[in-house]
Amino acid sequence: MTGTHWTRLLAAGIAATVAMAPTGAQAQAEPGASPDIVITSVRSKLSNWRQAETRHVVLLSDGDEKEVTRLARNLEWLHYVLSGLMGKSTAADDDLVPIRVTLIGDVAQFDDMNLRNLRWQQGPFNDLFQIGRYYDPREDGAVMASTRVDQRVVVEHTSVNAKSVQGLLSSMAAGTSDPSLRADLAAGISTMALAGMQGPGGTGLTFGEKAVQVTAEQLLYAGYAQHFLLTYFPAAYPRWYLDGFGQVFSTFAITGDKQVEFGRAPQGALTVVYEFGAYPLKDVLNDAYLARKPSDTRWTPMHAWMLAHFLFFSDTRRPQLRQYLLARARGEDAAKAAAVFGDQTQLARELRAYFAARKPAYKVTYASANIEEPTVRRLRESEAAFVKGRLELGARVVIPPAPPASADPATAKAMTKARDQALADRAHWLDRLRGTAAKWSGELGAQLLLAEAECRSGNAAEAQVAIRRAEALAPADPRVLVWKGEAMILQAATLAGPERDNMVAAGRKLILTANKADNDAVEPLLAYYRSFAVAGETPGTNAVDALDRASQEVPAAPETRLALAQALAREGEPGVAQNVILPVAAGPYNSPERPAAEALLSSLRQGAPAASGGGASMNMSAPVDEKPSPVR
Numbered sequence: 001m002t003g004t005h006w007t008r009l010l011a012a013g014i015a016a017t018v019a020m021a022p023t024g025a026q027a028q029a030e031p032g033a034s035p036d037i038v039i040t041s042v043r044s045k046l047s048n049w050r051q052a053e054t055r056h057v058v059l060l061s062d063g064d065e066k067e068v069t070r071l072a073r074n075l076e077w078l079h080y081v082l083s084g085l086m087g088k089s090t091a092a093d094d095d096l097v098p099i100r101v102t103l104i105g106d107v108a109q110f111d112d113m114n115l116r117n118l119r120w121q122q123g124p125f126n127d128l129f130q131i132g133r134y135y136d137p138r139e140d141g142a143v144m145a146s147t148r149v150d151q152r153v154v155v156e157h158t159s160v161n162a163k164s165v166q167g168l169l170s171s172m173a174a175g176t177s178d179p180s181l182r183a184d185l186a187a188g189i190s191t192m193a194l195a196g197m198q199g200p201g202g203t204g205l206t207f208g209e210k211a212v213q214v215t216a217e218q219l220l221y222a223g224y225a226q227h228f229l230l231t232y233f234p235a236a237y238p239r240w241y242l243d244g245f246g247q248v249f250s251t252f253a254i255t256g257d258k259q260v261e262f263g264r265a266p267q268g269a270l271t272v273v274y275e276f277g278a279y280p281l282k283d284v285l286n287d288a289y290l291a292r293k294p295s296d297t298r299w300t301p302m303h304a305w306m307l308a309h310f311l312f313f314s315d316t317r318r319p320q321l322r323q324y325l326l327a328r329a330r331g332e333d334a335a336k337a338a339a340v341f342g343d344q345t346q347l348a349r350e351l352r353a354y355f356a357a358r359k360p361a362y363k364v365t366y367a368s369a370n371i372e373e374p375t376v377r378r379l380r381e382s383e384a385a386f387v388k389g390r391l392e393l394g395a396r397v398v399i400p401p402a403p404p405a406s407a408d409p410a411t412a413k414a415m416t417k418a419r420d421q422a423l424a425d426r427a428h429w430l431d432r433l434r435g436t437a438a439k440w441s442g443e444l445g446a447q448l449l450l451a452e453a454e455c456r457s458g459n460a461a462e463a464q465v466a467i468r469r470a471e472a473l474a475p476a477d478p479r480v481l482v483w484k485g486e487a488m489i490l491q492a493a494t495l496a497g498p499e500r501d502n503m504v505a506a507g508r509k510l511i512l513t514a515n516k517a518d519n520d521a522v523e524p525l526l527a528y529y530r531s532f533a534v535a536g537e538t539p540g541t542n543a544v545d546a547l548d549r550a551s552q553e554v555p556a557a558p559e560t561r562l563a564l565a566q567a568l569a570r571e572g573e574p575g576v577a578q579n580v581i582l583p584v585a586a587g588p589y590n591s592p593e594r595p596a597a598e599a600l601l602s603s604l605r606q607g608a609p610a611a612s613g614g615g616a617s618m619n620m621s622a623p624v625d626e627k628p629s630p631v632r
Contacts, residue, residue, distance in 0.1 A: 045380065045381050046378045046379075046380060046381070047378065047379050047380060047381045047383070047384035048062050048378075048384075049061070049062050049378070049379040049383070049384040049387060050062075050063070050064075050065055050068045050376055050377065050378050050379065051068075051376070051377055051379055052068045052069055052071070052072035052374035052375070052376045053072075053098075053374060053375045053376075054072055054073070054075070054076045054098070054372055054374045054375075055076070055098065055372060056075070056076060056079045056096075056098050056099070057072055057075045057076065057079075057098050057099055057101060057224075058098050058099070058100045058101070059071060059072040059075065059101045059102075059103070059374070060100070060101070060102045060103070060379075060387055061102070061103040061104075061105075061148060062103075062104060062105045062106075062148070063103065063105060063148050065376055065378075067148075068374075068376060069373075069374055069376050071103075071217070071220065072374035072376075073371060073372075073373065073374055074217075074221075074252070074254060075101070075220070075221075075224055076371050076372060076374075077252075077254060077260055077369075077371050078221055078224055078225070078228075078249065078252050079224070079228065080366075080369060080371060081252070081260055081262065081364070082225065082228045082249070083232075086232070086233065088232055088233075095520065095552065095553055096231065096232075096553055096554070096555070097140070097141035097142075097522060097553050097554050098141070099141065099142045099143070099144060099224070099227055099231075100141060100142070100143045100144070101143075101144045101145070101220070101224075102143070102144070102145040102387060102391055103145070103146060103147065103148045103216070103220070104145065104146075104147050104148065104388075105147065105148045105149065106147075107132075107147050107149050109388070110132060110145070110146070110147045111132070113388055113391060113392055113395075114395070114425070115134040115145065115391060115392065115395050116395045117134060117135065117136070118136065118394070118395065118398055118591060118592055119135075119136055119137055119558055119589055119591040119592070119593075120134075120135040120136065120137070120589055121239070121588075121589055121590060122243060122301070123239075123243065123294060123297075123299060123301075124289070124290065124292060124293070124294040124297060124299070125294060125297070125299055125300050125301055126276065126294060126295075126297055126298055126299065126300055127294045127295050128153050128300075129153055129300050129301055130294070131151055131153075131214055131219060131301075132146060132147060132151065133145070133146045133219050133223055134146065134391070135223060135226070135227070136394040136395075137227075137230060137231075137554070137556035137557050137558065138394050138554070138557060138559075139522070139526055139550070139554060139557040139559045139560045140522045140523055140526065140554065141522065141554055142227055142230075142231065142554070142556060142557075143390075143391060143394065144223050144224070144227065145391050146216065146219045146220065146223070147216060148216050149216060150213055150214065150215045150216055151213070151214045151215075151216075151219075152211050152212070152213050152214070153211060153212050153213075153214060153268075153272075211268075212266075212267060212268025212269075212271060212272060213267055213268065214266075215267075218250040218251065218266060219250070221246075221249050221250050221251075221252045222246030222247055222249060222250035223246065224249075225245055225246045225248070225249035225250075225252075226242050226243075226245065226246045227556070229242065229245060230242075230555075230556040230583075231554075231555055231556045232555075234555045234556055234583050235325070235328075235329040235582070235583055235587075236328055236329050236330075236331055236582045236583050236585075236586040236587040236588075237325065237328065237329070237583075237587060237588050238285075238287065238325075238328050238334065238588060239287075239290065239588035239589070240284050240285075240289075240304050240307065240308075241308060241325065241588075242588050243301060243304040243308075244304035244305055244306075244307055244308025244309070245308055245312075247266060247301055247302070247304055247305035247308065247309075248262065248263055248305060248308055248309055248312060249262050249263075250266055250305075251263070251264040251265070251266055251361075255363065256365070258365055258366045258367070258369050259363065259364070259365045259366075260363070260364055260366070261361060261362065261363045261364075262361065262362055263309065263313070263359075263360065263361035263362050264361045265305070265309075265359060266301075266302065266305060268302070269302040269305060269306070270355075272300050272302040272303075273300075273302050273303060273306060273355065276298040276300055276302075276303070277298060278348075278352070279297075279298055279299050279303050281307075281344050281347060281348050281351070282338070282344055284299070284307065285324075285334065285335075285337075285338035285341065285344070286334045286335040286338050287334040306351070306354075306355060307351065309359065310350070310351055310354045313359070313360050314350075314354075317341075317347075317350075320340050320341050320342075323340045324337050324338065324340050324341065327340065328586070329582065330582070331578075331582050331585070331586040331601070380443075382440040382442070382443035382445075382446065383443065383445060385436050385439075385440055385443075385446070386433075386436065386440075386443075386445060386446050386449050389429075389432075389433050389436070389449055389453075390449055392429055393449070393452070393453060393456075396422075396425060396426045396429045396430075396453075397426065397453065397456040397457055398422075398592055399419060399422045399423060399426065400415065400418045400419045400422055400592075401415070401419070402415065402416070402419055403415035403416055426457060429453075430453060430454070430457065430459075430462075433449070433450050433453055434450065434462075437449070437450040437466060437469075441469055442473065444470055444473045444474050444477065444480075447466045447467070447469040447470035447473070448466075448470055448479050448480070448483065450463075450466040451463050451466040451467050451470060451483040451484075451487070452483055454466060454487075455483055455486045455487055455490060458490065460487050460488075460490040460491040460494075461491070463483065463486075463487040463490070464484075464487050464491075466483075467480065467483055467484045467487055470483075471484070476517070478513075478514035478515075478517040478518040478521060478523075478524065479514070479521075479523065481510045481511065481513050481514035481517070482510070482511055482514045482521075482523045482524050482527050484507075484510055485506075485507040485508065485509070485510035485511040485514070485527060485531070486507070486511070486527050486530070486531075487507075488503050488504075488506060488507035488510070489503070489504055489507040489508070489530075489531045489534050489535060490534060491503065492504045492507065492534075492535065493534050493535065493536075500535075504531065504535045507531065508528065508531050511524050511527045511528050511531060512524070512528065514527075515528065520553075522550050522553050522554060525546040525547065525549050525550040525553075526546075526547070526550050526560070528543060528546045529543045529544070529546050529547040529550070529563065531543075538570070539567060541571075543567075544564070544567045544568070544571065547560065547563055547564045547567060548564060551564050551580070556583075558583075558584045558591045558592075558593040558594070558597070559593055561580050561581060561583065561584050561593075561597075562581065562584055562593045562596055562597050562600070564580055565577040565578075565580040565581035565584075565597070565600055566600060568580060569600065569603075569604060574604045574607075577600070577604055578601060578604050578605070581597050581600055581601050581604075582601065584597035585597035585598045585600070585601040586598075586601070
């Protein structure tokens with residue numbers, strides 16, 4: 001592995017391969033396994049959920065087939081447009097894991113899942129703009145979720161309401177001397193008061209308020225644009241830029257055959273900026289605004305759109321934006337990087353003039369665009385029962401750390417409360433998942449999800465229950481082999497001596513078999529690397545190569561990047577390790593992996609030995625003498 005290799009990966013997301021051959025260790029029977037597994041399950045009917053799959057997106061929705069198909073195809077169009085703008089060949093996408101997008105029609109159901117955004121944050125925007133979207137760049141592939149329902153933001157309440165409008169019209173009716181006009185006004189008062197207060201774009205009744213509508217499609221396209229940057233051009237971006245970049249493409253639209261449009265102002269953008277006023281540019285460009293409480297700030301998604309749109313479309317400022325982003329990608333101080341814009345008072349004047357002027361937008365016709373049609377199918381009820389459970393996985397298996405001994409009482413209390421709540425939420429979620437998996441015991445995906453949830457929660461014995469069900473359904477499925485191997489290695493950590501070594505070897509052999517069966521799958525690569533950490537061994541060269549490959553397939557995953565950077569630092573490649581860890585340590589989001597990433601980056605820059613602690617799921621152990629790698 002070389003610095004050139006990783007520089008190329010960071011720039012273009014080019015994937016490599018890693019060949020893993022089985023070890024000489026003999027597989028052992030899983031302790032406690034029953035030779036006779038009886039599967040009883042409820043017959044599964046078709047649900048109202050559909051899945052549309054393309055090269056870059058797996059879209060799940062409880063909407064109708066026409067809507068699901070259209071949205072999935074539009075996302076492929078957006079990917080095509082973004083690739084052209086960024087000068088990226090779509091041929092480089094083949095080895096990257098597609099994002100999994102879930103759209104839920106019931107807002108209450110979406111809210112009840114309490115999807116905590118651990119690795120993605122917006123703003124911080126004013127409290128009125130806490131729009132519901134979930135994004136998690138997981139190690140096995142990014143997921144995104146939102147509702148299919150448009151969301152409305154009230155930006156100002158006024159004294160005007162239906163009653164005051166009706167009162168005004170009544171006065172007009174009473175004041176006229178024309179009997180027929182008075183009768184007509186009186187008859188139409190109710191209709192005029194209601195119909196006359198309809199907002200633009202069908203936002204519903206808007207009397208008594210100024211409101212803007214954030215459509216479900218705007219959220220979808222903005223989220224995908226951010227995901228595109230993080231995945232295909234991973235770097236330490238400032239958060240305001242990712243927010244603004246998403247907003248620029250939130251109004252993406254297909255306007256004709258092979259004709260697309262983007263860059264128009266989101267609905268209500270000017271209203272919001274007028275109502276909230278200007279925001280100090282200096283505080284945005286130097287990241288000072290990130291420390292503000294949402295209730296105290298007047299920064300909004302529309303401000304982010306305005307700044308990004310201005311810099312993106314300005315011929316004179318765009319080169320400065322490029323230099324600023326490159327400096328941030330190198331991990332330079334935010335205020336120092338912002339100096340490239342020169343006199344920021346002049347920048348603010350130009351932005352104010354831009355606000356008042358007509359703004360450009362792109363409309364492009366492609367003569368030879370070949371956008372694939374999505375493959376759409378209806379999910380069975382047994383599959384649909386776990387759509388939300390898979391979404392919740394990322395928010396439930398990551399548990400906040402216990403407070404350190406040095407923490408002050410207030411901090412210790414808050415950390416303990418957060419940890420206890422997360423543990424309780426996970427326990428409740430696992431109980432529900434177990435019950436649903438038992439109901440749909442004939443559904444392979446259900447048992448695999450439960451096995452993963454149990455393994456990632458440290459429950460080896462419970463994981464084996466789900467694995468035995470899955471084995472009875474598909475004994476040779478690579479996913480079954482992976483989680484069976486992980487559960488065995490997890491259990492081996494509680495043993496000692498030859499018994500421990502034999503079980504680790506047997507579990508690893510299952511993982512390697514899964515890798516041979518599906519060389520493109522990320523899970524066997526991650527499981528193979530994790531097997532060394534769980535067993536208390538230092539990962540060998542092949543294990544690090546496996547982790548490298550997994551990171552190339554899912555470039556935005558902070559967990560994988562942290563573990564890989566730590567491994568590279570141990571192997572004596574500090575420069576490459578810095579490139580790998582910068583998007584986590586100096587990037588836009590406060591992930592659970594960020595503190596360890598910041599500490600690692602600091603030690604690498606100071607030339608100190610790399611820390612051996614690892615990411616939340618990698619669970620890296622202290623290094624021991626390296627053993628010969630069992631794979632080549």
